[in-house]
Amino acid sequence: MHLASGVDPHLADLSNKLIYSAMAVYLIAMFAHMFEWTFGSKGAVAVRSAEQANLAETVAAANEPAKAAKKVTVTVASASGGTTTLTRTALADAGATVVTSGRDEAEEIDGPGAAGTSEKGDLAGRIAVSLTVLGALLHAGAVLTRGLSVMRWPWGNMYEFSCAFGLTMVLAYLGLLAAKKKVRWLGLPVMVAVLLILGLAVSVLYTDSEQLVPALHSYWLAIHVSTATICGGAFYAAFVATLLFLGKDRYDQRIELGLTTGPFNTPASIWQRLPAAGSLDKLSYRINAMVFPLWTFTIIAGAIWAEAAWGKYWEWDPKETWSFITWVAYAAYLHARATAGWKGRKAAYLALLAFACWLFNFYGVNIFVTGKHSYAGVG
Amino acid sequence: MSDTRTRPPEDVTDAEAERLSSAPAESDSPTGIGVLGWFRWMWRQLTSMRVALVLLFMLSLAAIPGSLIPQNSQNSFKVETWKAAHKTVAPIYDKLQLFDVYSSVWFSAIYILLFVSLAGCIIPRTWQFVGVLRAKPPAAPRNLTRMPVYAAWHSDADAGAVNAAAYQRLKKRGFRAHLGTGAVAAEKGYLREVGNLLFHFSLFALLAGFAWASLGSGQGGKLVIEGQGYANTMTQLDDFTGSAFYTSEDLDAFGFKLDGFTARYQTTGDQIGTAREFTAHIRYWKGEDDTKLTKGDIQVNHPLEIGGSKVFLIGHGYAPVVTVKNAKGEIVYAGPTAFLPQDSNLTSTGVIKVNDYGEKDGRKTQLGFQGYFLPTAPDDFNKTGPISLFPADAKPMLVLTAWAGDLGTDSGLPQNVYQLNTQHLTQLKQDGDIARARLTPGQGWTLPDGYGTITFDGYQQWASFTVSHRPGNAVALLGAVCAILGLIGSLFVQRRRIWVRATPTADGRTLVEVAGLARSESAKIAEELADLAVDLQDDAPATEDDPPVPAAAEPEAAESDPTSPADPNSKE
Ligand code: HEM
Numbered sequence: 032m033h034l035a036s037g038v039d040p041h042l043a044d045l046s047n048k049l050i051y052s053a054m055a056v057y058l059i060a061m062f063a064h065m066f067e068w069t070f071g072s073k074g075a076v077a078v079r080s081a082e083q084a085n086l087a088e089t090v091a092a093a094n095e096p097a098k099a100a101k102k103v104t105v106t107v108a109s110a111s112g113g114t115t116t117l118t119r120t121a122l123a124d125a126g127a128t129v130v131t132s133g134r135d136e137a138e139e140i141d142g143p144g145a146a147g148t149s150e151k152g153d154l155a156g157r158i159a160v161s162l163t164v165l166g167a168l169l170h171a172g173a174v175l176t177r178g179l180s181v182m183r184w185p186w187g188n189m190y191e192f193s194c195a196f197g198l199t200m201v202l203a204y205l206g207l208l209a210a211k212k213k214v215r216w217l218g219l220p221v222m223v224a225v226l227l228i229l230g231l232a233v234s235v236l237y238t239d240s241e242q243l244v245p246a247l248h249s250y251w252l253a254i255h256v257s258t259a260t261i262c263g264g265a266f267y268a269a270f271v272a273t274l275l276f277l278g279k280d281r282y283d284q285r286i287e288l289g290l291t292t293g294p295f296n297t298p299a300s301i302w303q304r305l306p307a308a309g310s311l312d313k314l315s316y317r318i319n320a321m322v323f324p325l326w327t328f329t330i331i332a333g334a335i336w337a338e339a340a341w342g343k344y345w346e347w348d349p350k351e352t353w354s355f356i357t358w359v360a361y362a363a364y365l366h367a368r369a370t371a372g373w374k375g376r377k378a379a380y381l382a383l384l385a386f387a388c389w390l391f392n393f394y395g396v397n398i399f400v401t402g403k404h405s406y407a408g409v410g
Numbered sequence: 411m412s413d414t415r416t417r418p419p420e421d422v423t424d425a426e427a428e429r430l431s432s433a434p435a436e437s438d439s440p441t442g443i444g445v446l447g448w449f450r451w452m453w454r455q456l457t458s459m460r461v462a463l464v465l466l467f468m469l470s471l472a473a474i475p476g477s478l479i480p481q482n483s484q485n486s487f488k489v490e491t492w493k494a495a496h497k498t499v500a501p502i503y504d505k506l507q508l509f510d511v512y513s514s515v516w517f518s519a520i521y522i523l524l525f526v527s528l529a530g531c532i533i534p535r536t537w538q539f540v541g542v543l544r545a546k547p548p549a550a551p552r553n554l555t556r557m558p559v560y561a562a563w564h565s566d567a568d569a570g571a572v573n574a575a576a577y578q579r580l581k582k583r584g585f586r587a588h589l590g591t592g593a594v595a596a597e598k599g600y601l602r603e604v605g606n607l608l609f610h611f612s613l614f615a616l617l618a619g620f621a622w623a624s625l626g627s628g629q630g631g632k633l634v635i636e637g638q639g640y641a642n643t644m645t646q647l648d649d650f651t652g653s654a655f656y657t658s659e660d661l662d663a664f665g666f667k668l669d670g671f672t673a674r675y676q677t678t679g680d681q682i683g684t685a686r687e688f689t690a691h692i693r694y695w696k697g698e699d700d701t702k703l704t705k706g707d708i709q710v711n712h713p714l715e716i717g718g719s720k721v722f723l724i725g726h727g728y729a730p731v732v733t734v735k736n737a738k739g740e741i742v743y744a745g746p747t748a749f750l751p752q753d754s755n756l757t758s759t760g761v762i763k764v765n766d767y768g769e770k771d772g773r774k775t776q777l778g779f780q781g782y783f784l785p786t787a788p789d790d791f792n793k794t795g796p797i798s799l800f801p802a803d804a805k806p807m808l809v810l811t812a813w814a815g816d817l818g819t820d821s822g823l824p825q826n827v828y829q830l831n832t833q834h835l836t837q838l839k840q841d842g843d844i845a846r847a848r849l850t851p852g853q854g855w856t857l858p859d860g861y862g863t864i865t866f867d868g869y870q871q872w873a874s875f876t877v878s879h880r881p882g883n884a885v886a887l888l889g890a891v892c893a894i895l896g897l898i899g900s901l902f903v904q905r906r907r908i909w910v911r912a913t914p915t916a917d918g919r920t921l922v923e924v925a926g927l928a929r930s931e932s933a934k935i936a937e938e939l940a941d942l943a944v945d946l947q948d949d950a951p952a953t954e955d956d957p958p959v960p961a962a963a964e965p966e967a968a969e970s971d972p973t974s975p976a977d978p979n980s981k982e
Contacts, residue, residue, distance in 0.1 A: 101944050101947040101948075101951075101952070102944075102952070103561050103563070103940050103943040103944050103947070104561060105559055105560065105561040105936050105939055105940045105943070106555075106559065106560045106561065107558065107559050107936045108558040108559070117936045117937065117940055118940075251711075320901045320902075321901075323897065323901065324894050324897045324898050324901065327890075327893065327894050327897060328894055331890040331891075331894070334890075335887070336711075338883070339711050339712070339713065340710060340711045340722075341722065341724075341876075342629065342713065342720060342722045342876050342878040342880070343629075343878070343880075344620075344623075344883070344886065345620070346483070346484060347473075347476055347477075347481065347483065347484065347511075347512045348484065349477040349478075352473050352474075352476055352477040353477055355470070355473055356470040356473050356474065356477075359466055359467075359469055359470035359473075360470050362466060363463055363466045363467050363470070365901070366459070366462065366463055366466060367463055370459040370462075370463075388470075396477070
């Protein structure tokens, strides 16, 4: 890789300003999400009936006799023992319409989201998302100018890596929203996380924008570190989903026991508005399963880089060791779900453990353990 | 599956139809009697998922201590320091092989067991899967309503024609389909199983690659001063670790000369002194003929491959050049001596051993110098001691003390070239104090007591290299790539079955039933089935009346319900 020498101090300075601006905007977005949750707590009860009214409407529409209509009702046995049906109608002129209706009382229903049915809450949520977009733009600008200031990939030390990692997380969340997935309830945890990550980055991990040490002069830096960043963001998202699953699951259990609050006496309205436990569980599994091959690739890319730099693929350097531990932990999680048939809480605990390994690998190993991966630029 | 034996034969085929993975079934108690029975049971336990899971878990736990305790394989010096600081626990740790975790008996035991388990699991699975590929998709179960996804309607179309049409439609959708008597059986998504097997096999390829590498690799270190050369032989290497099939006899024939070394450092900001570029400029030859030289550069991250070995740039430093004259004024030592860096600003320490000093006062004498080389010396280091302020040579200085006597180099015992054995040496004194000189390039020092002079002529740079011969890389890499591909197939492909059965009913119409089975992580099968059914209604239009209601689950069906298999471990 060819590097232009020198640093453009104006761009580096701009990058720092942009990071602080992004943090400020994220902070306001976080407050907006808090308002969303607060307002939403009032209208939460009305949800189920509204949703069901909606369902009934569509079912009626689908049942309307139309010429040349083809209609199929598929009975689906769900894991919990109940059944649901899926009705598909193809009209001669229109496209296919799918209607899902919960016939079985036991079937889980996803909550309506943080805003509940409150219009004020919804407005707050929309404002929060707009602010998040603005924050992400500033944040992306910061990462970009940081890279431009030294004409290289902007993830050469832990500060830069943290900034990039925070950005991928926010972008992943916004991407899901753009794909019309109902994930606005993720907004608050994502804002809290990105503020923590950036806060730690600017306070503890900060270093000036500079050229790289020779050990990092490699195109593997771009490959290995960028995939590691993506994995980090995704593992984090799966972690949030897992935690919420555990909370929601406990809430369901408590409701069955006749209690009226969520775990740690949290208000029930929070949990009512979240997706069903099963949906959260599935979400965390999907994300973890999706990231695992990429994480595998990241480790292999790292090994190839290590060979180029030090002559050995694998030396059990602390960073390598913890990447391996993290990999095995996630492998155990996938294995448990695929073969041992662990679903629900047991698998969720495994996922939490695996994420803890990842966290330790990123922060713990860089800060507390010395090894060859001394790119951190801290301490 | 032992429990299938007690069922009627139709139930066996039904159970077959409901099995969507080649994962082996598990049994919980010893079967058969005697040693063989126990052995079989133990083998089955070892190759079970539960144990595989436990072993995986243990492997990650076992890897932890090695990341927290210094390891011999990485830094034996650090291990020694650690041992000295923890005198009480060190022997216990030693016994437990905690300084060599990754080659320890217990760590090896875990991964060997894991791989034995893997082999015991994967080989039968492969055979079974080959069997699946050669057989027709499992025939439709008698009672399709029991399948997880199900739809049915009445039609006036001919049953045989509907089945044939369904067969064609399934084929077009990429299913492996079979038109049996009165029903169609179809299956898709074999890539899941292929991927899964490929992934697990690749783990073996990875292991084989690493094993080959550790049996056939060798690695040596060499420090070369600018202007000097190196030939890849045992006598010239500073150190060498070989392996069973790559010993000091097998070293690849080549050599190189170090023409120069470029180092660049950050000169401003809070990362001042941090390295920005290291490049060793060399000319090398392959084989025995050292006259045909090729130019090459070696940088960190960019090793040079020369004739079966890779040469890596590992470190660099300074070698002060001195000339020593004895009491008679004869030159007894001249040239560069490598000093070893102690910190990131290249404060370097070293010794100069003058073996051939000759005689002084009628006695055979040797001289030893011990000191520091500072590339950028501070103006005044009375407070800081001899510390370099910057790694580049902005203000070079050589700080020396001198010893006279017997260096011990003639004893025949191996000697550390970077240390003085002061047992038979006396330190030279001046005015009652230790004689000490701070020299800038070109300066000389007249030694006390008429021992002669030493002149600091200048300095050169040196670079240290690792010469590594490592086979098996391609195998490991191939294994890694296959593992990822396999994993993607295994995680993202759904294996599923669809059955279609059109049967004439008593009232002269046709009952069309479609049913599907997939693993429970995905709801897609319902949609796929609905799509197919909607398409199939082109061939078998539904009659106006209500679709037939699925028969209520028969009481005895509960126990063999596909969504709760009798055997919890073979959960689909
Ligand atoms: C070297 C250690 C092993 C690792 C890292 C590993 C990793 C994995 C991973 C990540 C999966 C998930 C892929 C999927 O969901 O399909 C998986 C699935 C599986 N593994 Fe392993 N595994 C190992 C050893 C074993 C052993 C010893 C066995 C047999 C006892 C085994 C049998 C299976 C089976 C049957 C599946 C699921 C197949 C299916 O989904 O149909 N694995 N493994």
